[in-house]
Amino acid sequence: MKIWRYGDNIDTDMLFPGKYVYTCSIAEEIKPHLLEDLDPSFSKNVKEGDIIIAGKNFGCGSSREQPVIGLKAVGIKTVIAISYARIFYRSAINQGLFLIECPEAVEAYSDGDKVEIDMENGKIFVGNKTFIFPKLPEQIIAIRDAGGLLEYTRQKLKKR
Amino acid sequence: MDMTFAEKILSKYSNLKEIVPGQIVTVQPDHLLTHDNTAAIIQKIKPEINEYGIYSKSLPIIVLDHVIPASSEKTANNHKIIREFVKNNKIENFFDVGNGICHQLVIEKGLALPGKLLLGSDSHTCSYGAIAAFSSGIDRTEAASLLLTGETWLKVPKSIKIDLTGFLNPGVYSKDLILHIIGDISASGANYCSVEFHGNVKNFTIDDRFTIANMGIEMGAKNALFFYDEVTKKYLNQIGVTDSSYNPINADIGAKYYKELKYNLNEISPVVACPHTVDNVKSVEEVTNIDIQQCLIGTCTNGRFSDLKIAAEILKDKKIDSDVRLLILPASKDIFEKALNYGIIEILVKAGGVILPPGCGPCLGAHQGVLAPGERCLSTANRNFKGRMGCKEAEIYLASPATVAASALFGKITDPREVIDK
Numbered sequence: 236m237k238i239w240r241y242g243d244n245i246d247t248d249m250l251f252p253g254k255y256v257y258t259c260s261i262a263e264e265i266k267p268h269l270l271e272d273l274d275p276s277f278s279k280n281v282k283e284g285d286i287i288i289a290g291k292n293f294g295c296g297s298s299r300e301q302p303v304i305g306l307k308a309v310g311i312k313t314v315i316a317i318s319y320a321r322i323f324y325r326s327a328i329n330q331g332l333f334l335i336e337c338p339e340a341v342e343a344y345s346d347g348d349k350v351e352i353d354m355e356n357g358k359i360f361v362g363n364k365t366f367i368f369p370k371l372p373e374q375i376i377a378i379r380d381a382g383g384l385l386e387y388t389r390q391k392l393k394k395r
Numbered sequence: 396m397d398m399t400f401a402e403k404i405l406s407k408y409s410n411l412k413e414i415v416p417g418q419i420v421t422v423q424p425d426h427l428l429t430h431d432n433t434a435a436i437i438q439k440i441k442p443e444i445n446e447y448g449i450y451s452k453s454l455p456i457i458v459l460d461h462v463i464p465a466s467s468e469k470t471a472n473n474h475k476i477i478r479e480f481v482k483n484n485k486i487e488n489f490f491d492v493g494n495g496i497c498h499q500l501v502i503e504k505g506l507a508l509p510g511k512l513l514l515g516s517d518s519h520t521c522s523y524g525a526i527a528a529f530s531s532g533i534d535r536t537e538a539a540s541l542l543l544t545g546e547t548w549l550k551v552p553k554s555i556k557i558d559l560t561g562f563l564n565p566g567v568y569s570k571d572l573i574l575h576i577i578g579d580i581s582a583s584g585a586n587y588c589s590v591e592f593h594g595n596v597k598n599f600t601i602d603d604r605f606t607i608a609n610m611g612i613e614m615g616a617k618n619a620l621f622f623y624d625e626v627t628k629k630y631l632n633q634i635g636v637t638d639s640s641y642n643p644i645n646a647d648i649g650a651k652y653y654k655e656l657k658y659n660l661n662e663i664s665p666v667v668a669c670p671h672t673v674d675n676v677k678s679v680e681e682v683t684n685i686d687i688q689q690c691l692i693g694t695c696t697n698g699r700f701s702d703l704k705i706a707a708e709i710l711k712d713k714k715i716d717s718d719v720r721l722l723i724l725p726a727s728k729d730i731f732e733k734a735l736n737y738g739i740i741e742i743l744v745k746a747g748g749v750i751l752p753p754g755c756g757p758c759l760g761a762h763q764g765v766l767a768p769g770e771r772c773l774s775t776a777n778r779n780f781k782g783r784m785g786c787k788e789a790e791i792y793l794a795s796p797a798t799v800a801a802s803a804l805f806g807k808i809t810d811p812r813e814v815i816d817k
Contacts, residue, residue, distance in 0.1 A: 244582050244672050248780040252787075253759040257462050258469050260435040272782040292583035292615060296780060297759075298518045300534040320615055321587050322518055326534040374419045374548055385439060388540040392447050 294323025578676025693724025
């Protein structure tokens, strides 16, 4: 498992360039361009179960769900950041990508540290330190447990 | 309990008497804005649209503006799919290629009104705070869900109060003010928050307020708002909306704010946001003489009549520098027409400007005016992210229309106060 470490204000153009927004919308089209202008090695080397650790305001900028669809499709287990931009955060809920907001864990991490996540109990282990991240509200967990927003909506429509 | 604007409007739309920041509420927005991305949105829910139909034909506002006219077979086909969807579902508010940028049209056509709630699958949906509406950006998937159900959840935001005093000096504009504020509080300084502008705002026209609200997202805000006043009322009257058709919402006097900030408008001076973040703001004096190869005046941030007029006043009877390309991008067809009638387009063309069709143009780097490696663009748009205009080795600087027009004359970043009234 590899940790991909990035800084503050990683914007939606770095995560997925705007020039592809109206020509790539499904996972297979998105994957090769993921993080293209930020880190060209990412799409070539990322593996299932990898984690991204980032700074403040991750995902700022456009309403652009390709980065979220892409990160989910390549198997990113979670992103741990100091903070997220709100549209990106909502988008992750909608796609079922797990995001953790935990400034202490980000600050504690140094290169080479082992990182493990206990999703059930909301814990992150960085090196020999343990951090707790808050539980999501019930309504949000319901969307995640349904397998994302579209599945949640489908279930709701069927019940009507 | 005294409430902020966001608390009050979300309590109204969720039918809950009292709500607090952090609470999740379910709302039914008055409108849902989507644009060229509508093709991808309806693709996600084709079987559901066939089985259940869309929630309402008056909910969506669909505008073709992002890549217009189509740049490829694929984008052309997207437009075709959207037109068919509009016809089959009798969508009431559809604006085809050439009408303008979605956010401009939502305001210009009276679709955003004081006290209304709008969501849109575009981050600059926050622009309608200019007209005292609550509006915020969502993603494509959420737009798809809203098309089917008409409802979604929102977290009640904390609110920030920005109190303005004094008056802007000549050569200083609303763009300089909002860039100054973003530089001050950072690109994440208002994350998840509702931003309210208070104080001496009566000199800010709807155009000025639009520029400021539009850039709310660049400091992370959920929405950014100017309250309903005589300026709003007069504008709405002009576009044929009577005050009986809306109910403005004000913040209560005792509302609790997460942060309160004060700015003296007299102390604001022309600024430039430097690469590659919007909060990398410097005074124009600090960056004077940086060579530029392209200038862009327009977009949803600064493509209105008053912006083109400011540029024309600076460029009248002059020629831009021979090493610079000046692209002009009116925010709508109506603005374009008015600028034509007032002779503004003629002035800009004679000065060396290239007029692009009303739409998003080069702002998002998908077509028209893409930059080459090593080039610099000075733009009135809202973002200067690396790669934003199609090339990661290019640089984007953001400024007011006056600063961009003045800089086009010399081919380098120029203080607009040097050319105004001279």
